[in-house]
Amino acid sequence: MTSRQAGRRLMHARARRRSAQSVRSGARKSEPLTAKDLRLMLRLVACGVIFVALVAAKLLLPARMADFNQQLSAAMERNMDVQAVFSAVGRAFSREEGSGVAEVYEAVFHPQAEATQTGATLPEADLPEKMTTQTPKLQDGAALDLLRSFRAVPETSAPTPETEAQSASNLAYVLYSQENLPEGVSMEQAILGFDYCAPVVGTLSSDFGYREHPTEGEERFHYGVDLAADVGTEVRCFADGTVTAVGDSSSYGRYCVVAHEGGYSTLYAHCSRITASSGTAVNRGQKIAEVGETGMATGPHLHFELQREGSYLNPVYYVSAL
Amino acid sequence: MFPPCRIRVSGGFVLLAGWFVLANGWEPLVTVLGAAAVHEWGHWVLLRMLGAEVTGFRLSVLGAVLETDSGRLSYGGELAAVLAGPAANLLSALALTAVAKGRWPAAVGANLILCAFNLLPIRPLDGGRALYLLTAWLAGPAAGETAARWAGTVTAAALAALIGGVIWTTGGSLWLLPALAAGLYWSAGPWFSGTHA
Numbered sequence: 001m002t003s004r005q006a007g008r009r010l011m012h013a014r015a016r017r018r019s020a021q022s023v024r025s026g027a028r029k030s031e032p033l034t035a036k037d038l039r040l041m042l043r044l045v046a047c048g049v050i051f052v053a054l055v056a057a058k059l060l061l062p063a064r065m066a067d068f069n070q071q072l073s074a075a076m077e078r079n080m081d082v083q084a085v086f087s088a089v090g091r092a093f094s095r096e097e098g099s100g101v102a103e104v105y106e107a108v109f110h111p112q113a114e115a116t117q118t119g120a121t122l123p124e125a126d127l128p129e130k131m132t133t134q135t136p137k138l139q140d141g142a143a144l145d146l147l148r149s150f151r152a153v154p155e156t157s158a159p160t161p162e163t164e165a166q167s168a169s170n171l172a173y174v175l176y177s178q179e180n181l182p183e184g185v186s187m188e189q190a191i192l193g194f195d196y197c198a199p200v201v202g203t204l205s206s207d208f209g210y211r212e213h214p215t216e217g218e219e220r221f222h223y224g225v226d227l228a229a230d231v232g233t234e235v236r237c238f239a240d241g242t243v244t245a246v247g248d249s250s251s252y253g254r255y256c257v258v259a260h261e262g263g264y265s266t267l268y269a270h271c272s273r274i275t276a277s278s279g280t281a282v283n284r285g286q287k288i289a290e291v292g293e294t295g296m297a298t299g300p301h302l303h304f305e306l307q308r309e310g311s312y313l314n315p316v317y318y319v320s321a322l
Numbered sequence: 323m324f325p326p327c328r329i330r331v332s333g334g335f336v337l338l339a340g341w342f343v344l345a346n347g348w349e350p351l352v353t354v355l356g357a358a359a360v361h362e363w364g365h366w367v368l369l370r371m372l373g374a375e376v377t378g379f380r381l382s383v384l385g386a387v388l389e390t391d392s393g394r395l396s397y398g399g400e401l402a403a404v405l406a407g408p409a410a411n412l413l414s415a416l417a418l419t420a421v422a423k424g425r426w427p428a429a430v431g432a433n434l435i436l437c438a439f440n441l442l443p444i445r446p447l448d449g450g451r452a453l454y455l456l457t458a459w460l461a462g463p464a465a466g467e468t469a470a471r472w473a474g475t476v477t478a479a480a481l482a483a484l485i486g487g488v489i490w491t492t493g494g495s496l497w498l499l500p501a502l503a504a505g506l507y508w509s510a511g512p513w514f515s516g517t518h519a
Contacts, residue, residue: 086435
């Protein structure tokens with residue numbers, strides 16, 4: 001409605017202007033359009049075509065357009081801080097003023113965190129440096145998106161081949177930088193320095209990293225891996241060590257913690273029962289528990305965590321899942 | 323004492339300023355407009371000194387333009403008037419540095435960037451006009467025209483490539499797209515528009 005009104009108003013204005021012109025130039029009514037009128041008409045037609053095309057695209061491809069809109073606004077948000085650019089150039093210049101050629105050279109060729117290139121070059125030349133401060137945020141978002149997209153695969157289809165899970169975890173390893181991880185989480189693949197074995201030979205049903213919580217429904221960090229197996233499947237100890245805790249919690253269900261050498265410890269949760277008792281020494285491969293679905297679980301599986309001196313590591317590198 | 327001076331502000335400029343405020347806040351807008359005012363003031367002062375009359379002032383998306391009856395100016399005079407804008411920016415940057423001792427780095431930076439940007443040898447900008455005037459003065463208008471065209475095309479194409487590269491490598495920064503479009507337009511412009519505007 002409004003666009004049509006605007007169009008009519010424009011037409012009206014044009015008509016008025018034309019009539020004014022023709023009056024000025026001697027009322028020649030049959031004369032073809034002047035160059036100015038033609039330009040105005042072309043502009044109006046171009047605007048109309050763009051408007052109609054956009055509306056048509058929005059109506060015909062709503063999902064595509066919503067996606068495009070999101071991408072576009074994400075790209076638009078990656079803006080530069082104009083004031084910061086000005087300030088950096090100004091500071092570089094001021095520093096230049098107070099001192100000799102050496103410092104000028106340093107400001108231009110060895111830019112520090114603040115000092116961008118001086119205004120002597122193109123104004124655009126000092127922009128890329130500003131960009132680099134923006135990129136971590138960018139990678140963060142992209143990493144999360146990618147993670148979200150691949151995470152759906154192991155959750156929906158239960159029998160995931162090992163290669164896929166492995167490639168997913170490798171991807172996670174590549175995508176995560178230290179900045180966007182929660183506190184106390186490391187994506188490094190540590191060399192353990194002792195022999196170990198998989199506690200359960202089962203399907204990797206949930207990976208280490210951000211995921212939509214199966215019962216709470218929100219995005220949370222998953223501090224271990226879930227290995228799906230039947231109830232009663234024996235849980236074998238990851239490596240030689242001592243059982244430091246056996247317990248029952250509302251979220252972990254029945255669980256036990258085993259301390260290993262080198263500051264490592266492992267946690268086995270959602271068990272149907274724990275067969276080892278606290279304080280006892282256990283060997284690698286020894287049965288310590290049985291798989292269950294106690295605590296906050298949506299199916300029988302072992303939730304397995306690996307810690308090194310209080311920081312969480314990704315256990316997927318040491319668990320040969322099916 | 324002063325001749326009547328018509329001031330025109332285009333809708334595009336208002337839109338651009340509005341967007342700039344939305345995206346960056348008031349402070350940078352004031353900084354930029356301040357630097358632009360210094361720039362135009364430089365042109366204006368020299369034009370007055372040379373006795374030319376400023377007949378109008380236009381603010382558009384592409385920047386501020388002083389309209390003058392430059393027909394009466396000599397090559398040297400016009401060259402001086404053209405270069406007075408960037409010179410005013412440079413002087414104000416120096417003065418601000420000397421007086422404020424680095425208290426307003428943003429204003430200094432804005433002046434320097436405006437100075438450098440306007441010295442690009444692309445025709446609507448001061449650098450391009452200065453190049454034309456200098457070459458025309460020394461070797462005749464035809465040579466000036468050729469020099470200005472080639473310098474403008476090459477610089478604008480290089481600028482567009484640089485901006486395109488920045489957009490490509492950062493994977494976004496769509497705010498640079500208008501600059502890219504302007505670069506492409508400037509590089510192709512002189513060959514389409516015939517002699518010159």
